[in-house]
Amino acid sequence: MTTDAAAAFAAAFGDTPDGVWAAPGRINLIGEHTDYNEGYVLPAALPHATRVAARRRPDGVVRLYSAQGDGQVTSVVLDGRAPGSVPGWAAYPAGVFWALAEAGHAVGGADLAFSSDVPTGAGLSSSAALECATAIALDELYGLGLDAPGRALIAQRAENAFVGVPCGALDQMASSCCVEGHAFFLDTRTLIGRQVPLDLPAVGLTLLVVDTRVKHDLGDGAYAGLRAGCERAAELLGVPALRDVAAEELAAAEEKLPADLRPLLRHVVTEDQRVLDTVAALDAGDPRALGPILTAGHASLRDDYRISCPETDLAVATANAAGALGARMMGGGFGGSVLALVDSDRLEAVESAVHAAFAEAGYGAPHTFTATPAQGAHRVG
Ligand code: GLA
Numbered sequence: 001m002t003t004d005a006a007a008a009f010a011a012a013f014g015d016t017p018d019g020v021w022a023a024p025g026r027i028n029l030i031g032e033h034t035d036y037n038e039g040y041v042l043p044a045a046l047p048h049a050t051r052v053a054a055r056r057r058p059d060g061v062v063r064l065y066s067a068q069g070d071g072q073v074t075s076v077v078l079d080g081r082a083p084g085s086v087p088g089w090a091a092y093p094a095g096v097f098w099a100l101a102e103a104g105h106a107v108g109g110a111d112l113a114f115s116s117d118v119p120t121g122a123g124l125s126s127s128a129a130l131e132c133a134t135a136i137a138l139d140e141l142y143g144l145g146l147d148a149p150g151r152a153l154i155a156q157r158a159e160n161a162f163v164g165v166p167c168g169a170l171d172q173m174a175s176s177c178c179v180e181g182h183a184f185f186l187d188t189r190t191l192i193g194r195q196v197p198l199d200l201p202a203v204g205l206t207l208l209v210v211d212t213r214v215k216h217d218l219g220d221g222a223y224a225g226l227r228a229g230c231e232r233a234a235e236l237l238g239v240p241a242l243r244d245v246a247a248e249e250l251a252a253a254e255e256k257l258p259a260d261l262r263p264l265l266r267h268v269v270t271e272d273q274r275v276l277d278t279v280a281a282l283d284a285g286d287p288r289a290l291g292p293i294l295t296a297g298h299a300s301l302r303d304d305y306r307i308s309c310p311e312t313d314l315a316v317a318t319a320n321a322a323g324a325l326g327a328r329m330m331g332g333g334f335g336g337s338v339l340a341l342v343d344s345d346r347l348e349a350v351e352s353a354v355h356a357a358f359a360e361a362g363y364g365a366p367h368t369f370t371a372t373p374a375q376g377a378h379r380v381g
Helices: 002-013 088-102 126-141 148-163 170-177 222-237 247-255 262-283 287-304 310-321 344-361
Strands: 019-028 043-057 061-066 074-077 109-116 182-187 192-197 205-211 326-329 337-343 367-371
Touching: 002 043, 002 061, 002 109, 019 126, 019 170, 019 337, 043 061, 043 126, 043 170, 043 367, 061 088, 074 088, 088 109, 088 126, 088 148, 109 126, 126 148, 126 170, 148 170, 170 182, 182 262, 192 262, 205 310, 205 344, 222 262, 247 262, 262 287, 287 310, 287 326, 287 337, 310 326, 310 337, 310 344, 337 344, 344 367
Parallel strands: 061 109
Antiparallel strands: 019 043, 043 109, 043 182, 061 074, 182 192, 205 337, 205 367, 326 337
């Protein structure tokens, strides 16, 4: 893939790049829709990544090319470009240039060629990988001196204000800050995190990802609507964010909310607790305890947050029936991927049960693979 990005660069720009950088997609063990409620998350980086081969340009021009795109080079003159002015995938890297300039960084033009094997629209943060690869390439090409969380916040700003998706910090913080062999326990209010060792194969366990290949679109308004509902609930409760409602206060807090906002509060408060319980189980050397927590997380997303769909529900139910310790949908919702915790010797049985169930239901074949925690954004060439 390093060579893919360099080869894409040569094909698009007829030259060699100054360097090649990579930023990964992510799984999220637990902590879904907690980030914009200033709560906890526990992602890990995937081996799947977006590579970018990049070279500085002396003028203010940005040229963008993707090996997975339509073969065209997108040229953007950034001066005066307003958010929303760059269509398609190129808006993500263009947004990073914009966000860096807006934050006062002296960043000039560049040629960038991307090559990615992060599945898109699968709840595995392909957008964040694209943004964070751009951010680290520009940071190092222009000597900006940012750190990993700083690059993540620039990437999030690009997505929020330039692309127009009101996401939280989970995906970009994961893609920038994760460390190989670890899950990243992050408090999204303080942005203070801790790397939690995660070597499941050593204890006979495997994380199975089922990409249902049902595409969601975070820009379609549902995500923004949920976020707005949470913010309204916090306002009615008189707290800065739903993170501030303690588990013991949940029942009393629900009483103060209209019926439509209660399930949102319930999900966020119980999900934050599930993150804390998961970290405690990992710290205590009891990773099998994660199984029921994952399944409870799925029920909460399905019944309270209501962002599951028949395909993710089927993947979770089938994996569990075939012997998984637990499973849940990940990401924004309305499709995407399911994460299952499986005894390694049950892996094949669980995988084939899911494939069979999808075939029987008449769904398209899912894409299944195992996940071992990989390294966050870094230079590769
Ligand atoms: C998407 C968003 C994240 C987060 C998750 C849900 O991936 O980009 O910020 O809100 O959904 O946990």
